[in-house]
Amino acid sequence: MANNLSTGVGMTSQRTRLRMIERLRQQGISDEVVLSVMAELPRHSFVDEALMSRAYDDVSLPLGFGQTISQPYIVAHMTSLLRNGKKLGKVLEIGTGCGYQTAILAKLAKEVYSVERIGPLLEKTRLRLREFRFTNIRLKHADGHLGLPEAAPFDAILMTAAASHVPEELLAQLAPGGRLIMPIGANEQRLHCIDLSSEGPVQTVLEPVKFVPLLPGLG
């Protein structure tokens, strides 16, 4: 990408990004494919100008509309879990937000569908992602509780907002052998991994996390 989004200067330079990658390695991220994509993608281009200098810190940042972009560690960890060492096929992301996670998935997967309930946020993100000229991203203004039946089944589903339970609709839209990664809980949340095996869904509870809630309906 030879545009000004990917060059960056000062606090947003390639060197700063490589320091983030080193930190992710120290934090236990070992999927080199994920790390190389994160080393390439200018995270600062996904936050407002006033926050750009903090884009590579290990913190979540406000993205407007009361929502947050997840910290780099969580993005790397969830993407590694979703990939599970394999190439990603058709992926559904629930909670597009600023589009950073969407862009990472687009570099790793054949096709990415991403749904967001806040219309104006989705439109802002649509314009931002256009600059990157991805050809494999489809964005939809929709309630992620329902998944995206018209594009199902998905090889992998990633939810970036916390739900109270696993929506039946999402399980129904997972391809055999597919994997769903999502945070579950209210005050106390944990990451859950659901694999659709030939005997049915196998759910594994992982570490505590902190996400904005999955809200009902459209915003």
Ligand code: SAH
């Ligand atoms: N992956 C995003 C994280 C954004 S925070 C990023 O990197 O920026 C979670 C997002 O989920 C918010 O944008 C929020 O509006 C969205 N969200 C919450 N409930 C939703 C629902 N029911 N359907 C779709 N999106 C939802």
